[in-house]
Amino acid sequence: MNNEIFEWLREHRITEVECILPDMTGVARGKIIPKDKFVSEPEMRLPEAVLIQTVTGDYPDDSMLDLTDPDMVLQPDPNTLRFVPWAVDPTAQLIFDCFRANGQAVETAPRNVLRRVLALYEEKGWEPVIAPEMEFYLLSPNPDPDIPLAPPIGRTGRAEFGRRSYAIDAVNEFDPLFEDIYDYCHAQNLEVDTLIHEIGTAQMEINFLHGNPMDLADQVFLFKRTVREAAFRHNMYATFMAKPMEGEPGSAMHMHQSVIDHKTGKNIFSNEDGTPSEHFFHYIGGLQKYLPSAMPFFAPYVNSYRRLTRYTAAPTNIEWGYDNRTVGLRVPHSSPAGRRVENRVPGVDVNPYIAMAATLACGYLGMANQIGCSEPMQTNAYELPYQFPSTAEEALDKLRTCPELAEVMGSRFVEMYLGVKEKENAEYFRVISPWERKFLLLHV
The missing domain is CATH 3.30.590.10 (Glutamine synthetase/guanido kinase, catalytic domain)
Structure with a gap:
């Protein structure tokens, strides 16, 4: 776990972390995780299909994805650590990057598309x-x-x-x-x-x-x-x-x-x-x-x-x-x-x-x-x-x-x-x- 993230969460007495990734439509997907669980398991896993939901919540042709529907490995970008200022309890937000199990960047993740260019x-x-x-x-x-x-x-x-x-x-x-x-x-x-x-x-x-x-x-x-x-x-x-x-x-x-x-x-x-x-x-x-x-x-x-x-x-x-x-x-x-x-x-x-x-x-x-x-x-x-x-x-x-x-x-x-x-x-x-x-x- 990134020590800077841990120290920031502790210093600001954060109770929850919003773990976010932007999908192709620009919608914030992810999970809300208690701070202690996030500290012990900062990586997150979600299927690649999360990235390609339509704005109506549907999906394109299934043949576009791996038929086994494997998880992506999501890792937080420390540079994106911020407060959620409207939250009732002290809450942080982090944007995550998407990788495959072998460490390769997921090509369909919007941040990775920008990073490629x-x-x-x-x-x-x-x-x-x-x-x-x-x-x-x-x-x-x-x-x-x-x-x-x-x-x-x-x-x-x-x-x-x-x-x-x-x-x-x-x-x-x-x-x-x-x-x-x-x-x-x-x-x-x-x-x-x-x-x-x-x-x-x-x-x-x-x-x-x-x-x-x-x-x-x-x-x-x-x-x-x-x-x-x-x-x-x-x-x-x-x-x-x-x-x-x-x-x-x-x-x-x-x-x-x-x-x-x-x-x-x-x-x-x-x-x-x-x-x-x-x-x-x-x-x-x-x-x-x-x-x-x-x-x-x-x-x-x-x-x-x-x-x-x-x-x-x-x-x-x-x-x-x-x-x-x-x-x-x-x-x-x-x-x-x-x-x-x-x-x-x-x-x-x-x-x-x-x-x-x-x-x-x-x-x-x-x-x-x-x-x-x-x-x-x-x-x-x-x-x-x-x-x-x-x-x-x-x-x-x-x-x-x-x-x-x-x-x-x-x-x-x-x-x-x-x-x-x-x-x-x-x-x-x-x-x-x-x-x-x-x-x-x-x-x-």
Whole structure:
């Protein structure tokens, strides 16, 4: 057992440990173990099938797994040790990594997928840097899924209406909630930065400080759970659906990304004279070439594609431009040292480990293969033709025929991921929607 973990648990008089692993959908799976039992048996065992549950709790084709259904060996990552700040009794949480009995990493575990991509960067002497931005909606409690969602009641006693983008008073409506969110984040060392009100009704955005992709993926994974828990305690829901409300814009997880040279510590996207480097243009070229094939990682559900439509503050193309929010790949104004690319395509419904692995994989392929990019877009890119797969099925077909992404992210992982998403799509199409009952039942 890691002595640092033991001492931390003892010092803080922890009584229980939440042993967590993120599955492919980004759900926290695992066990809650009494502290004394955890200290004596820090390893945990669970079947690999835990990783590939669909969002509905089902499973893809059984033939994808070992028919004997062997256990994975799960080992805690000491760097992820944190409090569970909303727990009644002193409780800790730890994220676990997945291995086989022979010590080999389990390829389908999302953290291992990201670790695989980061290893490719390390071989080149590069260190990627990520800064995610998280959009989400606050909602009135909605126990009946057949009833449309509505904004919550704020401190004035009224529900928000209309667009309140960047309005300070609109954020202040929910001050008690945000105080708890910031307190919970501080207790877990989640390095959140700016809070703003986004375009949608009761839509918020919280940005993270830039840093190591694995650390940021852990933080985003825990942040989603944190916001939902805080909202429950204020008689609200918080949702990270990509498009939860009709007539309102969707929610994204924009990812700012750059790459540092290990030896010099400098941003490889800039030349010595401050101009953009070839690496910078090749990184964009890789994103432009492979983003359409990687869409299942950035738009993982049928609902995700409701967000990616024209004039909804979401990109519909793989163009890039300087400080242009209508393109899929925006380059913000910055110093040469801070030069970065913002991938605006992912919805906030993504698994952060997989989405970060995918965007870094696209950029890596661009730099490794010296893929050129287009000229920067200087006009409104919403006027251009749609450049992404328009449905979940089309996106899965496109990923299935992209061997380059499978090689970088792991062919077995991609196969399993496709199986999970195909099962979810099949489940979705079994459900008859209110729209169909309203307009088709008595009229066709």
